[in-house]
Amino acid sequence: MTSGDEGAPADSDASGSGSNSGPGTDRDPDLDPLISDLLDGNHRALARTITxxxxxxxxxxxxxxxxxxxxxxxxxxxxxxxPGAGKSTLVDKLAATYREAGLTVGVIAIDPASPFTGGAVLGDRIRMASNVGDMDVFFRSMSARGTLGGLSTATTDAVKALDAFGKDKVIVETVGAGQNEVDIVRTADTVVVLVPPGSGDDVQMLKAGILEIADLFVVNKADLDGADRTVSELREMLQLRDGEAAVGGHHGFAETTVDVSGETGRERGDRGGDGAAEDADAEGVEPWDPPIVETVADRGEGIDELIAAMDDHRAYLVESGRLAAKARTRYAEEIRTLLREDVRELLAEEIDARGGLDEHVDAVRRRETDPYAVAEAVLEPLADCVAARRERRE
Structure with a gap:
């Protein structure tokens, strides 16, 4: 396993090659040397890029x-x-099994953010012992950076780095599950939700939001008491969902799509709305029904069945045309996220140029103005600039 921490011992061999290696002389001379090295399969360049x-x-x-x-x-x-469902152990076994099949793997493990540094709290842990020393398994622990959905924009960019490097499989392990833990849908092609056995409260929590993001469910630690009951409860919940008229999901039943303008549209069974033709399932392709796989990850049991189920989902995405649709939605959301970040930074610069908010806050407290008026005053020059440029284009 290659460590993703820049300067770590596993990165000391700058000549480490990956599956995307090729002669550097064939690279675009305009490319940054770091990117050229990354595309040539240099793991140290990959680690530095992600850093x-x-x-x-x-x-x-x-x-x-x-x-x-x-x-x-x-x-x-x-x-x-x-938490405690065994995500890290499962990821470890998945990576090892993929390597046995001759595939290269990149892993990004999202950890809670430190309230002091913003970095990953558990960033130094060794969680993938089975793959230590394997140059074709690249592991990186990253911070959630306080995002409610469990992922940061940096995670999406790091996935791109692993993809460009040539990793066949990129696995993103999130912090945990909760109603806001849905960003993974916008990053991953296949989403696997782990549920520990005997976790009635966790299964109830799934009804609040996580149920809709899963392409596959895994009942891990299936050798423990309560596993059969957990499987039965999940099946009942999936059957209930199938019978509902409209459910917010992302695989064949219904889906909330987001376009670049920020508008959202709830797609129904007829796949209507903007982009319906692109997002519709191909004729003759049945909607995806999330399977439930039982595993005992620490013993490697059920891993082959899980990989087979994920392969089936990948085939469904390709055959139905939804792989391209997911990419379109992903890029639209990424653009919107970047726009929000850039606008926020631009406004922060404008506020600093005006001497900060203290004077405005004091004026609001004295009831000489109000927060809406302050916001309008700060935005006015920016809005005028945008309007003037739009007029010139027209």
């Missing part, structure tokens, strides 16, 4: 932009579930 991405170092956007043209081949798998 720059995670730290949002100067120039990281240019790096990500250069990576984009080389992405689109990796199968991205999201692993989520409640």
């Amino acid at each position: 720059k991405i995670e730290n949002r170092s100067p120039g990281y956007r240019d790096l990500v932009s250069q990576l984009h043209a080389h992405t689109g081949d990796a199968d991205v798998i999201g692993i989520t579930g409640s």
Whole structure:
């Protein structure tokens, strides 16, 4: 396993090659040397690139932009579930099994963010012992950066780096499960939700939001008491969902789509609305019914069955045309997220240029103005600039 921490011992061999290796002389001379090395299969360059991405170092956007043209081949798998469900052990066994099949693997493990540094609290843990020393398993622990959905923008960019490097499988393990733990849908092609046995409260929690994001359910630690009951409860919940007229899901039943403008539309069974033709299941392809797989990850039991189920889902995405539709939705959301970040930074600069908010806050407290008026005053020059440029284009 290659460590993703820059400067770690596993990165000391700068000549480490990956599945996307090729002669550097064939590379675009305009590419950043770091990206050229990454595309040539240099694991140290991959680690350095992800470090720059995670730290949002100067120039990281240019790096990500250069990576984009080389992405689109990796199968991205999201692993989520409640704490203690055995996500890390399962990811370890998945990576080992993929390697036995001759596939290369990249793993991004999302950890809670430190309230002091913003970094990953558990970033130094060794969680994938089975793959230590394997140069074709790249592991990186990253911080959630306080995002409610459990993922940060840096995670999406890191996935691109692993994809461009040539990793066949990219696995993203999230912090845990909760009603807001849904960002993984926008990053992964296949989402696996782990549920520990005898977890009645966890199954009830799934009804609040997590149920809709799963392409597959895994009842891990299936050798423990309560596993059969948990499987039965999940099946009952899936049957109930199938009978509902409209359910917010992302695989064949109904889906909330987001376009670049920020508008949302709830798609029904007829796949109507904007982009319906692209997002519709191909004729003759049955809607995806999330299977339930039982595993005992620490013993490697059920891993082959899980991989087979994930392969089936990948085939469904391709045959139904939904793989392209998911990519479209993913890019739309990514653009919206970047726009929000950029606008926020632009407004922060404008506020600083005006001497900060203290004077405005004091004026609001004295009832000389109000928060809406302050916001309008700060935005006015920016809005005027945008309007003037729009008029010139027209």
